[in-house]
Amino acid sequence: MLRWMTLLTDDISRLASGEPILADPNPELAIGAARFSAYVGFGPSLFRKLGLESQMPSGFGPLPSFKVDQLQDQFSGGDVLIHIAADDPIVLSHGTRGLIRDSLPFASVRYSQSGFAHTPGMVPAGLTHRNLMGQVDGTANPKPGSEDFNEVVWIEDGPAWIQGGTQLVFRRIAMQLNTWDQLGTASKEEVIGRKLSNGAPLTGVNEEDAPDFAARHPNGLTVIPDFAHIRRASPQNVTDRMFRRPFSYEASPASDGTPDVGLLWTAYQRDMTKQFIPVQRRLDELDLLNEWTVPIGSAEFAIAGGIARGEIIAQALFS
Ligand code: HEM
Known part of the structure; x- marks a missing residue:
């Protein structure tokens, strides 16, 4: 593990600077950094295989199963995650190839799952990612760099290697767009509890945006229904929050044109038992969005704290 992490650390730092990795067979593809970034995570099965269970962060372990789950092995689990991102698809592909080659x-490779978000500059300032159901996704997130974010995401105690690190829950969630597309705008907004146009909560009735919604709620009072996704997902206590970073995915449509799309849904937190799990339990009990979404992949990984130049990823864990 230490030798592997030493190689990956060097590769990632070079690629993030737009440089080729050592012995790169395609150095001409290192055309720039394009905000290349990568991090490495470790699944519960790795700790078990290496007898390192005592080094697992608090609350970390295999997720329980949920009623909504229809998980497939080909999208789930794994000992080690390498999550790679870049603003340019060629830079991304070249970097991915290098990291895989040096890992062999x-x-x-157990699986590789590709996702995407907007091209930088495509979304007006203030709006976040729009997912393939058309919703503005990520509005109620803690703001990166804020005190709030630090408290939600970065682990403060436990084994030295995880301090400054985090826990990732990864879910591949398929969207049933054929039936979703049969809903009108007002119904779609009711399912989430937010407006499609700008992601604002349905706290007032806007005739222009949702005339039939206004007719069904003449008082305009409780306009976010009890079954709405944000009503069920919003925090019920001080701890059950997380930082969500969704990417869309798109695979080949079926021969009848049925789309195979959804989210590579990721959430970062200090302790998945206190943060992700209670929220997912609530959504499992009731969330109208479940009618159009199905989790088909699932995994969890512990991610080591960031490092300074000259250090090695998760060195304290594997030394
Ligand atoms: C395909 C699946 C999903 C879709 C399309 C989806 C979509 C959305 C949208 C559009 C919002 C409102 C905007 C925002 O604040 O980001 C939202 C909020 C939220 N979602 Fe999801 N979501 C999905 C799955 C999940 C899952 C699996 C969880 C957690 C177990 C989750 C937790 C949350 C939370 C915590 C919020 C913020 C609620 C608030 O405080 O207002 N979502 N989601």
Whole structure:
């Protein structure tokens, strides 16, 4: 593990600077950094295989199963995650290839899942990612860099290697767009509890945006229904929050044109038992969005704290 992490650390830092990795067979593809970033995470099965269970962060372990789950092995689990991102698809592909090549002496590939978000500059300032159901996604997130974010995401105690790190829950969630597309705007907004146009909560009735919604709620009072996604997902206590970072995915449509799309849904937190799990339990009990979404992949990974130049990813764990 230490030798593998030493190689990956060097590769990631070079790629993030737009440089080729050592012995790169395609150095001409290192055309720039394009905000290349990568991090490495460790699944519960890795700790078990290496007898390192005592090094697991508090609350971390295999997720319980949920009623909504229809998980497939090909999208789930894994000992080690390498999550790679870049603003340019060629830079991303080149970097991914290099990291996989340098990993092969130590591991084999269980799966690779590709996702995407907007091209930088496509979304007006103030709006976040729009997912393939058309919703503005990520509005109620803690703001990166804020005190709030630090408290929600970065782990403060436990084994030294995880301090300054975090826990990732990854879910591949399929969207049933054929039936979703049969809903009108007002119904779609009711399912989430937010407006499609700008992601604002349905706290007032806007005739222009949702005339039939206004007719059904003449008082205009409780306009976010009890079954709405944000009513069920919003925090019920001080701890059950997380930082969500959704990417869309799109695979080949079926021969009848049925789309195969959804979210590579990721959430970062200090303790998944206190943060993700209670929220997912509430959504499992009641969330109208479940009619059009199905989790088909699931995994969890512990991510080591960030490092300074000259250090190695998760060095304290594997030394
Ligand atoms: C395909 C699946 C999903 C879709 C399309 C979806 C979509 C959305 C949208 C559009 C919002 C409102 C905007 C925002 O604040 O980001 C939202 C909010 C939220 N979602 Fe989801 N979501 C999905 C799955 C999940 C899952 C699996 C969880 C957690 C277990 C979750 C937790 C949350 C939370 C905590 C909020 C913020 C609620 C608030 O405080 O207002 N979502 N989601």
